[in-house]
Amino acid sequence: MFDALTENLGSVFDRLRGRGALSERDVENALGDIRKALLEADVALPVVRAFIDLVRPRAIGAEVLKSVTPGQQVIKLVNDALIDMLGTAEPLALDAVPPVGIMMVGLQGSGKTTSTAKLARSLNEDDKRKVLMASLDTQRPAAMEQLAVLGRQINIETLPIIEGQGPVDIAKRAMQAGKLGGFDVVMLDTAGRTNADEALMSEMAAIEKAASPNETMLVADSLTGQEAVRIAGQFAARVKLTGIMLTRADGDGRGGAALSMRHETGVPIKYLGVGEAIDKLEVFDPARVANRILGMGDVVGLVEKAAATMDAEKAEKIAARMKKGLFTLEDMAEQLRQMQRMGGMSGVLGMLPGMGKLKKQAAGQLANMGMDDRQLIRQAAIVSSMTEAEKENPKVLNASRKRRIAAGSGTSVQDVNRVLKMHRQMADMMKKLGKGGMQGMANMLGGGPVGQGGPGAQGGMPDLNKLGGGLPDLGNFKPPGGLPPGLGLPPKKK
Numbered sequence: 033m034f035d036a037l038t039e040n041l042g043s044v045f046d047r048l049r050g051r052g053a054l055s056e057r058d059v060e061n062a063l064g065d066i067r068k069a070l071l072e073a074d075v076a077l078p079v080v081r082a083f084i085d086l087v088r089p090r091a092i093g094a095e096v097l098k099s100v101t102p103g104q105q106v107i108k109l110v111n112d113a114l115i116d117m118l119g120t121a122e123p124l125a126l127d128a129v130p131p132v133g134i135m136m137v138g139l140q141g142s143g144k145t146t147s148t149a150k151l152a153r154s155l156n157e158d159d160k161r162k163v164l165m166a167s168l169d170t171q172r173p174a175a176m177e178q179l180a181v182l183g184r185q186i187n188i189e190t191l192p193i194i195e196g197q198g199p200v201d202i203a204k205r206a207m208q209a210g211k212l213g214g215f216d217v218v219m220l221d222t223a224g225r226t227n228a229d230e231a232l233m234s235e236m237a238a239i240e241k242a243a244s245p246n247e248t249m250l251v252a253d254s255l256t257g258q259e260a261v262r263i264a265g266q267f268a269a270r271v272k273l274t275g276i277m278l279t280r281a282d283g284d285g286r287g288g289a290a291l292s293m294r295h296e297t298g299v300p301i302k303y304l305g306v307g308e309a310i311d312k313l314e315v316f317d318p319a320r321v322a323n324r325i326l327g328m329g330d331v332v333g334l335v336e337k338a339a340a341t342m343d344a345e346k347a348e349k350i351a352a353r354m355k356k357g358l359f360t361l362e363d364m365a366e367q368l369r370q371m372q373r374m375g376g377m378s379g380v381l382g383m384l385p386g387m388g389k390l391k392k393q394a395a396g397q398l399a400n401m402g403m404d405d406r407q408l409i410r411q412a413a414i415v416s417s418m419t420e421a422e423k424e425n426p427k428v429l430n431a432s433r434k435r436r437i438a439a440g441s442g443t444s445v446q447d448v449n450r451v452l453k454m455h456r457q458m459a460d461m462m463k464k465l466g467k468g469g470m471q472g473m474a475n476m477l478g479g480g481p482v483g484q485g486g487p488g489a490q491g492g493m494p495d496l497n498k499l500g501g502g503l504p505d506l507g508n509f510k511p512p513g514g515l516p517p518g519l520g521l522p523p524k525k526k
């Protein structure tokens with residue numbers, strides 16, 4: 033299904049391969065090509081935009097890893113963004129009180145009956161559930177018999193057919209039979225129409241009401257592309273869809289439906305139908321699908337390893353230094369850089385629980401305190417304008433050296449002094465921290481990957497709660513006592 037996309041993305045990566053370093057322009061060009069590739073694969077425009085917006089800051093802010101090339105890092109970023117776009121794998125909710133009802137809905141010919149049997153077989157063979165299937169399709173003469181034949185093939189019981197009974201009554205009878213017969217799962221295969229008209233929708237709503245299924249799965253044909261996404265929206269408006277089964281993923285569809293569905297409807301894809309045969313069913317796994325699209329599992333693994341190695345090395349180094357009571361300007365600069373990589377102050381704030389709404393307001397207040405993202409960059413620039421000797425021993429910084437550093441970093445001597453004072457305060461803090469506090473600080477400085485990971489998101493997420501003082505109440509912000517020193521807070525004016 034993803035052949036063309038795989039090929040197009042492959043040639044984007046080919047162009048990046050072998051480059052020593054990627055400029056912002058290289059990244060922009062690559063993003064432009066990726067955008068084109070996604071649009072050609074029939075991915076919905078808002079999804080393409082969101083995708084590019086996800087990759088861009090990660091690519092531009094990415095820290096260069098030692099043992100891999102920038103091109104390989106971009107592959108990893110695209111891989112991660114694909115996984116983000118596809119959402120998390122969500123299994124069927126089977127742990128409810130039995131019988132668990134699974135209602136299958138969708139247009140005619142989308143693959144409902146086939147998928148009902150595929151799923152029943154998998155639940156029976158792989159999950160050892162006792163399954164009953166019932167056909168609610170009173171529209172097409174042979175539909176009920178079709179399901180009965182499939183049932184005999186795979187050894188799954190089907191609800192006996194009673195001539196003339198309507199779909200709502202069949203649904204009730206099926207759930208009742210499921211309860212009395214000790215079934216774990218009852219699958220309801222409904223009738224489809226050629227389009228999602230009112231007659232079909234009200235029938236689906238009535239069946240849903242009568243049977244109260246635990247899962248309502250939309251069966252959608254991936255060959256119809258964005259049309260499948262549109263239909264999903266129509267069904268979702270009338271019944272509570274809990275998942276999507278995307279059929280004909282074995283066909284030559286361009287993948288747009290698979291890539292857009294989650295983002296556009298909020299409903300997770302749970303299964304792929306990958307052939308006509310009854311065992312051609314795949315649990316939808318975003319990581320596996322991303323890997324199939326990119327065909328670069330080895331590169332992704334390599335970059336993950338490089339990132340983890342660097343993180344671990346850095347954390348160890350910093351922890352070892354801190355045990356000796358060392359906290360140099362370089363250590364502080366590293367911390368500032370980590371914050372930048374996390375998306376600056378606003379990025380850090382965005383990761384704190386409950387900060388979404390307050391973010392704007394808080395960012396404004398932080399800016400007033402000289403703590404905005406520009407400030408972070410300047411502080412880091414000041415430190416990098418110092419010589420190694422100066423970083424190790426800031427005491428040598430006399431007036432003329434400070435003037436040189438200010439000129440070198442495009443700041444003022446006052447700014448330099450402020451950074452030095454900030455460093456002294458932080459170093460004091462480090463010394464005062466008892467042994468118990470060490471690990472927390474080390475974690476904060478070099479700890480595990482943040483969020484969805486990826487080189488761009490590397491660096492320790494300061495666990496503000498662990499650092500004492502708790503979360504600053506930014507709704508009613510009182511600068512600056514509540515904020516932990518790790519955030520690079522400029523000294524309080526006395």
Ligand SMILES: Nc1nc2c(ncn2[C@@H]2O[C@H](COP(=O)(O)OP(=O)(O)O)[C@@H](O)[C@H]2O)c(=O)[nH]1
Pocket residue numbers: 138139140141142143144145146147224251278279280281282283304305306307308312
């Ligand atoms: N290639 C392929 N064909 C499928 C898949 N799922 C269903 N079909 C075929 O699609 C046709 C219609 O399927 P059916 O289950 O009767 O659709 P329904 O009308 O929604 O119940 C049948 O010929 C199936 O064999 C799939 O994942 N891949």
Ligand SMILES: [Mg+2]
Pocket residue numbers: 144145146169175222
């Ligand atoms: Mg059918």
